[in-house]
Amino acid sequence: MEIVHIPVMYREVLEQLVPKAEKAILVDCTTGEGGHTARFLEKYPSLKVIGIDRDREIQKKAIERFKDYGDRFTPVNTWFNDYLAKAETESADLILFDLGISVFHYVESERGFSFRKDEKLDMRLNLDSPLTAEVVVNEYPEEELANVIYQYGEERYSRRIARRICEERSAEKITSSKQLADIISQAVPKEYRYGRIHPATRSFQAIRIEVNHELDRITPALEEAIRVLKVGGRVGVITFHSLEDRQVKWFFKNRATGDDPLLSILTKKPIIPTDEECKENAPSRSAKLRVAEKRRSV
Secondary structure, three states: OOOOOOOOOHHHHHHHOOOOOOOOEEEEOOOOOOHHHHHHHHHOOOOEEEEEOOOHHHHHHHHHHOHHHHHHEEEEOOOHHHHHHHOOOOOEEEEEEEOOOOHHHHHOOOOOOOOOOOOEOOOOOOOOOOOOHHHHHHHOOHHHHHHHHHHHHOOOOHHHHHHHHHHHHHHOOOOEHHHHHHHHHHHOOHHHHOOOOOOOHHHHHHHHHHHHOHHHHHHHHHHHHHHHEEEEEEEEEEEOOHHHHHHHHHHHHHOOOOOOOOEEEOOOOOEOOOHHHHHHOHHHHHOEEEEEEEOOOO
16 A cells, blocks of 8 residues: 655644543544554554545545554544534544645546646545536536636636636537646736646636535534534644635634633644755645644533
8 A cells, every 4th residue: 555645744733732631532634544643643552533534535545554553543434524513522632634635636546636637527525426627617607617716726817717618618528637727728828827836726726626615614614623622622724725724714813812712822823834844745835734722611
């Protein structure tokens, strides 16, 4: 079994999320291949981890990786917001969210997450969902498609891109990631086409977020996470772009104010990766870690 994903800021995560009880429970809401979970299980021999992931294929890797840990690792195949909504109040000591997409999805999944490959346009984390990237690209009205690309990708050429996609799909259905990437590249100005990042980067991000309803899950999940945490427990959230980080920042801030605040914010400014980590693990460059501690019962 090959592990392709390097967990972001795992040292900082371990420093911030320290179990206070001997037999503590960590809920890893985005387990993936188990990068963060592995570090926790190794460091704390009596810790138990509940590993959440909606993607059955990547979860198989975590199950195989932790097969020798017995009941110390419990995998659950669902969205993290759904799990937390049903979890028992004050049943977890630590909760971790790593909101990034695993390298597995770009390298191995063959679902069209990467604009550098020629794969079927899918982008689903939940393979039971009827909404795929192909549906978004070929069936959304032009204005709705432009709004998705602008709102979720913060793409300044969203209307030009949406218009070009609609023109192309009227002649031929868009079915592959390379086909879509080429269309986007042709839609933007030449100087943007050869800029610092690939011109399809923001559009692919936006379509992926739309397909998986990623931003819709964050605040409801955090609400439930605070209920599920024991008093004195900590929640850590790693984000990778401003739309995610903004939600986490204001959620923590709103619940850390007033006469009887629910949370204490432990990271006044988000923790970011070291220069060394950014060189060794390029996907970590945009990561931010925010941590809060529960002060009282909900």
